[in-house]
Amino acid sequence: xxxxxxxxxxxxxxxxxxxxxxxxxxxxxxxxxxxxxxxxxxxxxxxxxxxxxxxxxxxxxxxxxxxxxxxxxxxxxxxxxxxxxxxxxxxxxxxxxxxxxxxxxxxxxxxxxxxxxxxxxxxxxxxxxxxxxxxxxxxxxxxxxxxxxxxxxxxxxxxxxxxxxxxxxxxxxxxxxxxxxxxxxxxxxxxxxxxxxxxxxxxxxxxxxxxxxxxxxxxxxxxxxxxxxxxxxxxxxxxxxxxxxxxxxxxxxxxxxxxxxxxxxxxxxxxxxx
Numbered sequence: 001x002x003x004x005x006x007x008x009x010x011x012x013x014x015x016x017x018x019x020x021x022x023x024x025x026x027x028x029x030x031x032x033x034x035x036x037x038x039x040x041x042x043x044x045x046x047x048x049x050x051x052x053x054x055x056x057x058x059x060x061x062x063x064x065x066x067x068x069x070x071x072x073x074x075x076x077x078x079x080x081x082x083x084x085x086x087x088x089x090x091x092x093x094x095x096x097x098x099x100x101x102x103x104x105x106x107x108x109x110x111x112x113x114x115x116x117x118x119x120x121x122x123x124x125x126x127x128x129x130x131x132x133x134x135x136x137x138x139x140x141x142x143x144x145x146x147x148x149x150x151x152x153x154x155x156x157x158x159x160x161x162x163x164x165x166x167x168x169x170x171x172x173x174x175x176x177x178x179x180x181x182x183x184x185x186x187x188x189x190x191x192x193x194x195x196x197x198x199x200x201x202x203x204x205x206x207x208x209x210x211x212x213x214x215x216x217x218x219x220x221x222x223x224x225x226x227x228x229x230x231x232x233x234x235x236x237x238x239x240x241x242x243x244x245x246x247x248x249x250x251x252x253x254x255x256x257x258x259x260x261x262x263x264x265x266x267x268x269x270x271x272x273x274x
Contacts, residue, residue: 027155029073030054030148032109033063034081039109042137043144048262049255050145051160051190052153055269060091062273068100069272074128074151076107076144085117092125105151109133109140161189162264167217174212176201183241185214190257192225192244200239203227209243216260221253 030047032039035056047054057063057075060082067073075095079088095101107129108121118130129147133140148154164170164185172183172195183197193214203209210224225243232239 025156027053027157028151028153029070030153031057031063031073031075033057033060033075033077035076035078035109036081036133038137039078039133043133043141045259046141047144047148048258051158051258052148053160053265054262055266057273059273064095064098064101066269066272067095067104071103072105074105074107074148074153076109076131078133079108079110080112085112089121089125092127096125107131107144107147109144159189159191160258160261160265161187162261163187164264167264169215169217171215172212173215174209176203176209185216186240188214188216188257188261190245190254190261192228192242194240194242196238197241203241205229208246212243216256217263219256219260221256223249223253 030052032044032054035044040056044054044056057066063075067075077088077092079085083091092106095104095106105128108127109131111133113132113134121127121130128151129143131140131143131147164187170185170188172185172193174181174183174197181197181199181201183195186194186196197203205227207227208224209227212223212225214221214223223245225245228242228244230239230241
Protein backbone atom coordinates (compact mmCIF):
# COMPACT_ATOMS: atom_id res chain seq x y z
CA UNK A 1 0.00 0.00 0.00
CA UNK A 2 1.28 3.44 -0.92
CA UNK A 3 1.78 6.00 1.81
CA UNK A 4 -0.43 9.03 1.38
CA UNK A 5 0.96 12.45 0.67
CA UNK A 6 -1.95 14.68 1.60
CA UNK A 7 -2.62 17.49 -0.90
CA UNK A 8 -3.23 20.84 0.74
CA UNK A 9 -4.06 24.11 -0.94
CA UNK A 10 -4.27 27.57 0.55
CA UNK A 11 -6.72 30.27 -0.56
CA UNK A 12 -5.30 33.01 1.65
CA UNK A 13 -3.10 35.71 0.13
CA UNK A 14 0.52 35.28 1.18
CA UNK A 15 1.97 38.04 3.29
CA UNK A 16 5.47 37.29 2.11
CA UNK A 17 7.23 34.81 -0.10
CA UNK A 18 7.66 31.50 1.65
CA UNK A 19 11.17 30.12 1.96
CA UNK A 20 12.03 27.53 -0.66
CA UNK A 21 12.38 24.04 0.78
CA UNK A 22 15.74 22.40 0.06
CA UNK A 23 15.88 19.59 -2.54
CA UNK A 24 16.34 16.92 0.13
CA UNK A 25 12.72 17.61 1.14
CA UNK A 26 11.06 18.48 -2.17
CA UNK A 27 13.14 16.45 -4.61
CA UNK A 28 15.17 17.71 -7.55
CA UNK A 29 14.13 18.95 -10.94
CA UNK A 30 15.32 16.74 -13.78
CA UNK A 31 15.85 18.22 -17.24
CA UNK A 32 16.45 16.44 -20.53
CA UNK A 33 18.16 18.88 -22.88
CA UNK A 34 17.34 18.30 -26.57
CA UNK A 35 15.67 14.91 -25.99
CA UNK A 36 14.94 12.74 -29.01
CA UNK A 37 11.40 11.60 -29.77
CA UNK A 38 12.22 8.16 -28.38
CA UNK A 39 13.45 9.67 -25.12
CA UNK A 40 10.31 11.81 -24.77
CA UNK A 41 7.88 9.02 -25.62
CA UNK A 42 9.55 6.17 -23.74
CA UNK A 43 12.19 7.28 -21.25
CA UNK A 44 10.61 10.44 -19.88
CA UNK A 45 7.15 8.88 -19.89
CA UNK A 46 8.40 6.03 -17.69
CA UNK A 47 10.26 8.34 -15.29
CA UNK A 48 7.05 10.35 -14.88
CA UNK A 49 5.21 7.17 -13.91
CA UNK A 50 7.96 6.55 -11.34
CA UNK A 51 7.10 9.95 -9.75
CA UNK A 52 10.22 11.82 -10.89
CA UNK A 53 9.86 15.53 -11.64
CA UNK A 54 10.98 15.60 -15.25
CA UNK A 55 11.11 18.44 -17.77
CA UNK A 56 12.25 18.82 -21.36
CA UNK A 57 14.32 21.79 -22.52
CA UNK A 58 15.12 22.81 -26.09
CA UNK A 59 17.58 25.65 -25.58
CA UNK A 60 21.02 25.30 -24.00
CA UNK A 61 21.23 29.01 -23.17
CA UNK A 62 17.87 29.50 -21.45
CA UNK A 63 18.30 26.37 -19.35
CA UNK A 64 21.50 27.80 -17.89
CA UNK A 65 19.50 30.78 -16.69
CA UNK A 66 16.84 28.52 -15.16
CA UNK A 67 19.45 26.39 -13.41
CA UNK A 68 20.57 29.45 -11.46
CA UNK A 69 17.13 29.48 -9.81
CA UNK A 70 16.92 25.74 -9.15
CA UNK A 71 20.11 24.75 -7.39
CA UNK A 72 20.88 21.06 -7.29
CA UNK A 73 18.94 20.24 -10.44
CA UNK A 74 19.90 17.35 -12.71
CA UNK A 75 20.42 17.77 -16.46
CA UNK A 76 20.77 14.94 -18.96
CA UNK A 77 22.48 16.11 -22.14
CA UNK A 78 22.30 14.26 -25.44
CA UNK A 79 25.75 14.86 -26.88
CA UNK A 80 24.56 13.62 -30.28
CA UNK A 81 22.17 16.56 -30.67
CA UNK A 82 22.57 20.19 -31.80
CA UNK A 83 26.33 20.59 -31.25
CA UNK A 84 29.55 18.69 -31.79
CA UNK A 85 30.69 16.50 -28.93
CA UNK A 86 33.66 18.78 -28.19
CA UNK A 87 31.31 21.76 -27.96
CA UNK A 88 29.16 19.86 -25.48
CA UNK A 89 32.26 19.15 -23.43
CA UNK A 90 32.92 22.89 -23.26
CA UNK A 91 29.30 23.66 -22.35
CA UNK A 92 29.14 21.03 -19.62
CA UNK A 93 32.43 22.17 -18.10
CA UNK A 94 31.22 25.78 -18.08
CA UNK A 95 28.01 24.86 -16.26
CA UNK A 96 29.88 22.77 -13.71
CA UNK A 97 32.41 25.52 -13.03
CA UNK A 98 30.11 28.55 -12.94
CA UNK A 99 29.46 29.71 -9.33
CA UNK A 100 25.70 29.98 -9.84
CA UNK A 101 25.25 26.53 -11.46
CA UNK A 102 28.05 24.48 -9.94
CA UNK A 103 25.57 22.47 -7.85
CA UNK A 104 23.96 21.13 -11.03
CA UNK A 105 24.49 17.42 -11.69
CA UNK A 106 24.97 16.66 -15.38
CA UNK A 107 24.57 13.26 -16.97
CA UNK A 108 25.12 12.09 -20.53
CA UNK A 109 22.65 10.25 -22.75
CA UNK A 110 24.02 9.18 -26.10
CA UNK A 111 23.96 6.52 -28.77
CA UNK A 112 27.77 6.49 -28.70
CA UNK A 113 29.04 3.58 -26.62
CA UNK A 114 32.70 4.32 -27.21
CA UNK A 115 34.53 3.26 -24.06
CA UNK A 116 37.18 6.00 -24.27
CA UNK A 117 34.53 8.71 -24.59
CA UNK A 118 32.65 7.25 -21.64
CA UNK A 119 35.77 7.25 -19.48
CA UNK A 120 36.51 10.86 -20.39
CA UNK A 121 33.09 12.07 -19.24
CA UNK A 122 32.92 9.92 -16.12
CA UNK A 123 36.50 10.18 -14.88
CA UNK A 124 37.79 13.49 -16.24
CA UNK A 125 34.74 15.74 -16.64
CA UNK A 126 33.03 13.89 -13.78
CA UNK A 127 29.44 13.75 -14.97
CA UNK A 128 26.96 11.88 -12.79
CA UNK A 129 26.21 9.17 -15.35
CA UNK A 130 26.75 8.01 -18.90
CA UNK A 131 23.75 6.20 -20.39
CA UNK A 132 23.83 4.61 -23.83
CA UNK A 133 20.53 4.84 -25.69
CA UNK A 134 20.36 2.29 -28.47
CA UNK A 135 18.02 -0.61 -28.98
CA UNK A 136 17.25 -1.56 -25.38
CA UNK A 137 15.58 1.51 -23.91
CA UNK A 138 14.27 -0.48 -20.96
CA UNK A 139 17.85 -1.17 -19.89
CA UNK A 140 18.69 2.52 -20.34
CA UNK A 141 15.74 3.49 -18.15
CA UNK A 142 16.93 1.16 -15.40
CA UNK A 143 20.38 2.75 -15.55
CA UNK A 144 18.91 6.28 -15.42
CA UNK A 145 16.80 5.38 -12.39
CA UNK A 146 19.92 4.05 -10.67
CA UNK A 147 21.64 7.38 -11.35
CA UNK A 148 18.64 9.31 -10.01
CA UNK A 149 18.47 7.17 -6.90
CA UNK A 150 22.16 7.78 -6.24
CA UNK A 151 21.48 11.52 -6.50
CA UNK A 152 18.47 11.26 -4.17
CA UNK A 153 16.37 12.90 -6.88
CA UNK A 154 13.06 12.39 -5.09
CA UNK A 155 14.25 13.64 -1.73
CA UNK A 156 11.66 12.91 0.94
CA UNK A 157 8.79 13.56 -1.43
CA UNK A 158 6.64 10.50 -2.16
CA UNK A 159 4.34 11.86 -4.85
CA UNK A 160 4.41 14.72 -7.32
CA UNK A 161 1.70 17.34 -6.96
CA UNK A 162 0.41 19.96 -9.38
CA UNK A 163 -1.23 23.23 -8.39
CA UNK A 164 -4.30 23.94 -10.52
CA UNK A 165 -5.77 27.10 -9.01
CA UNK A 166 -5.37 29.13 -12.22
CA UNK A 167 -6.84 26.49 -14.53
CA UNK A 168 -10.56 26.80 -15.21
CA UNK A 169 -10.92 23.40 -16.92
CA UNK A 170 -9.64 21.30 -14.01
CA UNK A 171 -12.83 20.49 -12.16
CA UNK A 172 -14.75 17.76 -10.39
CA UNK A 173 -18.30 16.55 -9.97
CA UNK A 174 -19.47 14.29 -7.16
CA UNK A 175 -22.74 12.87 -5.83
CA UNK A 176 -23.84 13.71 -2.28
CA UNK A 177 -27.26 13.50 -0.61
CA UNK A 178 -29.00 12.85 -3.89
CA UNK A 179 -27.43 15.81 -5.67
CA UNK A 180 -24.44 16.33 -7.93
CA UNK A 181 -22.01 18.93 -6.63
CA UNK A 182 -19.51 20.73 -8.84
CA UNK A 183 -16.14 21.93 -7.66
CA UNK A 184 -12.77 23.34 -8.61
CA UNK A 185 -9.63 21.29 -8.04
CA UNK A 186 -6.93 23.30 -6.26
CA UNK A 187 -4.12 20.73 -6.41
CA UNK A 188 -3.75 17.09 -7.29
CA UNK A 189 -1.40 14.16 -6.77
CA UNK A 190 -1.84 10.50 -7.59
CA UNK A 191 -3.15 9.89 -4.05
CA UNK A 192 -5.65 12.71 -3.72
CA UNK A 193 -6.86 16.25 -4.35
CA UNK A 194 -7.79 19.38 -2.52
CA UNK A 195 -10.78 21.22 -3.92
CA UNK A 196 -13.44 23.88 -3.44
CA UNK A 197 -17.02 22.58 -3.63
CA UNK A 198 -19.88 24.79 -4.76
CA UNK A 199 -22.12 25.80 -1.88
CA UNK A 200 -19.85 24.26 0.75
CA UNK A 201 -22.00 21.15 1.35
CA UNK A 202 -20.28 20.38 4.69
CA UNK A 203 -19.47 16.76 3.92
CA UNK A 204 -18.28 15.04 7.13
CA UNK A 205 -14.78 13.70 7.54
CA UNK A 206 -14.27 10.02 6.57
CA UNK A 207 -17.24 10.07 4.18
CA UNK A 208 -16.69 7.65 1.28
CA UNK A 209 -17.78 9.15 -2.03
CA UNK A 210 -18.08 6.96 -5.09
CA UNK A 211 -18.40 7.96 -8.74
CA UNK A 212 -16.35 11.14 -8.46
CA UNK A 213 -15.67 12.56 -11.92
CA UNK A 214 -12.48 14.55 -12.46
CA UNK A 215 -11.91 16.69 -15.52
CA UNK A 216 -8.22 17.28 -16.14
CA UNK A 217 -8.08 19.45 -19.23
CA UNK A 218 -9.39 17.14 -21.98
CA UNK A 219 -9.18 13.97 -19.88
CA UNK A 220 -12.16 12.78 -17.83
CA UNK A 221 -11.62 10.10 -15.20
CA UNK A 222 -13.73 8.49 -12.48
CA UNK A 223 -12.49 7.63 -9.01
CA UNK A 224 -13.73 7.16 -5.47
CA UNK A 225 -12.37 8.99 -2.47
CA UNK A 226 -12.66 9.59 1.24
CA UNK A 227 -12.99 13.03 2.81
CA UNK A 228 -9.77 13.34 4.78
CA UNK A 229 -10.63 16.74 6.20
CA UNK A 230 -11.38 20.38 5.52
CA UNK A 231 -9.57 23.59 6.15
CA UNK A 232 -10.05 27.32 5.76
CA UNK A 233 -7.41 30.02 6.01
CA UNK A 234 -9.69 32.31 7.96
CA UNK A 235 -13.09 33.92 8.10
CA UNK A 236 -14.47 34.71 4.67
CA UNK A 237 -12.28 32.25 2.81
CA UNK A 238 -13.68 29.28 0.93
CA UNK A 239 -13.47 25.84 2.50
CA UNK A 240 -10.90 23.43 1.09
CA UNK A 241 -11.88 19.78 1.03
CA UNK A 242 -9.12 17.19 0.98
CA UNK A 243 -10.12 13.92 -0.69
CA UNK A 244 -7.87 10.87 -0.62
CA UNK A 245 -8.35 8.30 -3.37
CA UNK A 246 -9.08 4.76 -2.23
CA UNK A 247 -6.75 1.89 -3.06
CA UNK A 248 -9.32 0.65 -5.57
CA UNK A 249 -8.20 3.33 -8.03
CA UNK A 250 -7.62 1.89 -11.49
CA UNK A 251 -3.95 1.75 -12.58
CA UNK A 252 -4.91 3.47 -15.85
CA UNK A 253 -6.33 6.34 -13.82
CA UNK A 254 -3.04 6.71 -11.96
CA UNK A 255 -1.26 6.82 -15.32
CA UNK A 256 -3.56 9.57 -16.59
CA UNK A 257 -3.15 11.62 -13.41
CA UNK A 258 0.64 11.43 -13.62
CA UNK A 259 0.55 12.43 -17.29
CA UNK A 260 -1.60 15.43 -16.43
CA UNK A 261 0.70 16.47 -13.57
CA UNK A 262 3.73 16.30 -15.86
CA UNK A 263 1.91 18.37 -18.49
CA UNK A 264 0.93 20.92 -15.85
CA UNK A 265 4.47 21.24 -14.48
CA UNK A 266 6.02 21.37 -17.96
CA UNK A 267 3.66 24.17 -19.03
CA UNK A 268 4.72 26.27 -16.06
CA UNK A 269 8.40 25.54 -16.66
CA UNK A 270 8.07 26.44 -20.34
CA UNK A 271 7.33 30.02 -19.30
CA UNK A 272 10.65 30.17 -17.48
CA UNK A 273 12.48 28.49 -20.33
CA UNK A 274 11.48 31.12 -22.90
